[in-house]
Amino acid sequence: MTIEVELGQRYQQTTAPQDVWEVVLVLSNAGPIPHARLLRVGSSRDVKTVSFPALQDKRLYQILKS
Numbered sequence: 001m002t003i004e005v006e007l008g009q010r011y012q013q014t015t016a017p018q019d020v021w022e023v024v025l026v027l028s029n030a031g032p033i034p035h036a037r038l039l040r041v042g043s044s045r046d047v048k049t050v051s052f053p054a055l056q057d058k059r060l061y062q063i064l065k066s
Contacts, residue, residue, distance in 0.1 A: 005036050005052050010064040020064065021048070 009023045024047075025037035033051050040046035055061050 005034070005055055010041065011038070011055060011061045012064060013061055014059060021061075 021038040028034040
């Protein structure tokens with residue numbers, strides 16, 4: 001199942017469920033595999049870039065319902 005990754009979506013990393021990450025930038029034209037820039041909620045500096053396939057892997061991330 002493919003999900004759309006959109007600005008404002010929030011994810012929990014399964015290895016650190018206390019951290020919530022929000023999509024702040026979608027990099028769909030950056031190469032063959034689209035990526036999203038995530039900002040840890042509550043932080044202004046903790047940023048990471050994650051591929052769409054990694055965000056869609058339920059072993060790594062769980063999307064939070066709004």
